[in-house]
Amino acid sequence: MTKLSDTRKVRAYTNIALIKYWGKRDDKLILPTSSSLSLTLDAFYTETAVSFDESLEKDTFYLDDNLQDEAATLKVSRFLNLFREQADLKAPALIKSTNYVPTAAGLASSASGMAALAGAANLASGLNFTPQELSIFARQGSGSASRSVYGGFVEWQKGTSSADSYAVKIDNADWDIGMVVVVVNKNQKELSSREGMKQTVATSPFYAGWIESTAVDLVNIKKAIGQRDFEQVGEITESNGMKIHGTMLGANPPISYWEPDSVLAMQLVRKLRKQGIPCYFTMDAGPNVKVLCRLSDSKEIKTAFLNYFSEEQLIVSGPGSDLKEITF
Numbered sequence: 001m002t003k004l005s006d007t008r009k010v011r012a013y014t015n016i017a018l019i020k021y022w023g024k025r026d027d028k029l030i031l032p033t034s035s036s037l038s039l040t041l042d043a044f045y046t047e048t049a050v051s052f053d054e055s056l057e058k059d060t061f062y063l064d065d066n067l068q069d070e071a072a073t074l075k076v077s078r079f080l081n082l083f084r085e086q087a088d089l090k091a092p093a094l095i096k097s098t099n100y101v102p103t104a105a106g107l108a109s110s111a112s113g114m115a116a117l118a119g120a121a122n123l124a125s126g127l128n129f130t131p132q133e134l135s136i137f138a139r140q141g142s143g144s145a146s147r148s149v150y151g152g153f154v155e156w157q158k159g160t161s162s163a164d165s166y167a168v169k170i171d172n173a174d175w176d177i178g179m180v181v182v183v184v185n186k187n188q189k190e191l192s193s194r195e196g197m198k199q200t201v202a203t204s205p206f207y208a209g210w211i212e213s214t215a216v217d218l219v220n221i222k223k224a225i226g227q228r229d230f231e232q233v234g235e236i237t238e239s240n241g242m243k244i245h246g247t248m249l250g251a252n253p254p255i256s257y258w259e260p261d262s263v264l265a266m267q268l269v270r271k272l273r274k275q276g277i278p279c280y281f282t283m284d285a286g287p288n289v290k291v292l293c294r295l296s297d298s299k300e301i302k303t304a305f306l307n308y309f310s311e312e313q314l315i316v317s318g319p320g321s322d323l324k325e326i327t328f
């Protein structure tokens with residue numbers, strides 16, 4: 001058991017899927033219907049410290065220095081129970097978590113949050129899980145968190161059971177890879193990924209086509225990453241993102257996360273590409289647009305976007321690294 005004085009802090013970076021995860025075959029264990037692949041970003045991360053302390057009455061969770069309510073604490077408690085069970089621990093926990101997201105980005109992410117929590121719980125419980133085991137735990141907090149255990153390009157293999165549904169690193173992405181995040185709207189999304197994917201799996205007639213086609217995209221993008229063929233990586237990314245949003249549109253009721261400025265950002269990307277800058281867009285369960293590009297082109301891309309978006313709406317990021325302990 002740890003005391004407050006020897007609390008250790010873990011940092012995990014968020015990730016953006018290039019091949020999307022959108023659907024579960026097991027809601028409780030969070031097993032996906034398909035494998036996915038992402039790029040970890042260094043501009044957005046979460047730092048978390050956990051200490052198990054018998055003198056506490058109950059789990060106590062601070063996020064960005066604010067004591068969290070019962071509902072938010074319950075989510076964290078349930079997740080920590082996975083570690084308490086393994087370590088045969090009964091003590092309540094003090095959890096302190098900080099999201100490092102550029103001001104007004106509205107991109108606080110469950111991926112970095114749950115991965116950092118898994119890493120911090122691992123240290124506090126003394127369980128010493130391997131990164132692969134941590135990925136399995138992080139997955140049970142939020143699917144995309146399984147990928148935030150690693151930096152660079154990361155694949156979450158859907159596996160056949162909980163024991164083999166984890167992320168693996170594909171490549172460090174240290175070959176001039178970057179992303180420009182266009183913050184279209186920083187407000188909380190109206191429909192969570194969790195609900196959105198459930199609704200899509202249950203009702204979209206396009207879902208079977210998505211499953212078939214995303215498997216092909218995954219094979220091809222891994223090949224393109226291996227060959228360092230950036231254009232090919234970008235084309236597959238853009239196509240895969242559009243296909244999942246098409247699949248969502250087919251849901252009943254239809255799901256659309258797009259806003260007019262999302263479309264504007266996509267048009268700008270196409271225009272820049274025509275001008276010879278290789279860049280490609282992708283979108284998740286919200287209106288923000290992420291532009292995959294050469295890190296060395298990111299300044300020029302940002303300048304072009306500044307004609308339509310403000311400085312604080314445009315965040316440039318390079319590839320992030322593996323989850324790590326931070327000494328303070």
Ligand code: DP6
Pocket residue numbers: 016017019020021022030036110141142143144145193194283284285
């Ligand atoms: C569109 O990982 O947030 O970002 O597993 O229900 O917590 P839960 O969902 P979450 O979904 C992420 C969906 C996505 C695509 C992706 O990251 O692969």
